[in-house]
Amino acid sequence: MKEAMLAAPLGDDVFGEDPTVNALEEKVAALLAMEAALFVPSGTMGNLICVLNHSRMRGSEVLVGHLSHIHLWEQGGVSQLGGVHPRTLKNLPDGTFDLREMRQLVRGENVHWPVTSLVCIENTHNMVGGKVLPLTWLDQLGSACRELGLPIHMDGARLFNAAAALQVPASRIVRDCASVSVCLSKGLGAPIGSVVAGSKDFIYGAKRLRKVLGGGMRQSGVLAAAGIYALDHVVPTLPRDHAYVQDIARAITQCGGVIVRCDPSGAHTNILVLECDPEVVTPMRICQRMAEVTDEEEAALGERVIVRMLSLTDTAIRLVVHCDLTHDDIQSLIKKFQYVIKEFESQSGR
Incomplete structure (x- = not known):
């Protein structure tokens, strides 16, 4: 991995000119069957970018599990920095939540209420012991959210562990998600970095948010090279x-x-x-x-x-x-x- 980092061709990623970063983003987008991807310094920043990108209107509300990393371990950044109100769903022992409860918590039209903008899930789920969300539940969630007109963001910090456990491509797990953040520095062993993926329009907005949050890096191909190595050699x-x-x-x-x-x-x-x-x-x-x-x-x-x-x-x-x-x-x-x-x-x- 260090040899790959030392040998990486570099450019200025703030201007989209780092060939190694571009290669990493294209690789992750292809693995997840998404249109585009964006390299960011951390999973916390990746999740924050995605929530804010889905919740552009102040007074938005996001539905999250009460044991989720976004809710417990990211300093409440979605509200602290983005003015987004988190509303919690009770995580069940397998990391899922009751879809009937989710439907009940989605806000209707009322001047007194925030506007529900997003549903967040986590896979694998850290606080319940790295459990993998069942594919049948993910499919049911996707169907429910399409009916409700709500996008899904997956905190996929350990998404490739989930894919390995289920013996399916990572793209199968996220097929109903509008966005996903995957970590390169958890089980994959890279020294730093996560990648956010979604549509081309979503990633354009994500890039603007990355910049204002201080996440724009220059010759970051030296870090992206570690991520490419991890995807090729550690994931298997x-x-x-x-x-x-x-x-x-x-x-x-x-x-x-x-x-x-x-x-x-x-x-x-x-x-x-x-x-x-x-x-x-x-x-x-x-x-x-x-x-x-x-x-x-x-x-x-x-x-x-x-x-x-x-x-x-x-x-x-x-x-x-x-x-x-x-x-x-x-x-x-x-x-x-x-x-x-x-x-x-x-x-x-x-």
Whole structure:
């Protein structure tokens, strides 16, 4: 990937003259069966651009899942910067939401109300453990939104993980979406960047919004080259990452579920959510311990292993497998996790 970055032909992308950026945008547009695409610095900016582009009239309202990344993890940018009102739908355990509830929340014509302009979805869904939205539900959502005259934006930060899990082209997943944002720096391993895709007119508007948000970059082909490499060489390896998560989940389940629990069947992709009882041990403490190595541990395992995880809620931990991990790395992680679980069990008297 670094060699591709060093060898990339460059130009000024603000003027549309960087050949590597242009190649990346054309590649993503083709993969998603969209008319055009736009390279942006981050997924947060990509989602913000798409929401604002669909909601040009102030007083617009966007329907989003209550556990969605746009709602929880992007600083409320759609309202803070765009004057767009978010209205939440309850995300179900599989990352979907009730389409009857969605219909009920769509605003009619009333001077007191904001105007519903957009429906946002997320695939894979981070906060429910990287689950893949079912194709049948996506088809039903598309039909409902066409009937309602509402566009759909997909936060597809991990869209290619979803495509790998479903064994379908990414274009099949987004065929009813007016826009999509895909991340190059999540499971795909690029150092930076996302790509927004949609119609030619939509991308023209997106380019104007990218500029005013400070996202116009000059010789950004050095970054786009990493994205092209990731699409060509990392995307085909995503099923391996998903299999690694299953290995970890099964190993933790075999420990008996006293300290931490997980559901292998609910881990669709490269994310594993672990549940724990905070009265026994908190997620934060488990994360801290997994990032430490004691002398006793090194002597028992014969190696020094540091595992970095995220305390997601008061009861949950998120573990994500990335493209640089090997089979040996996963086996070392499993051995450490089993050691730490036994250590906490001994301390708690369980």
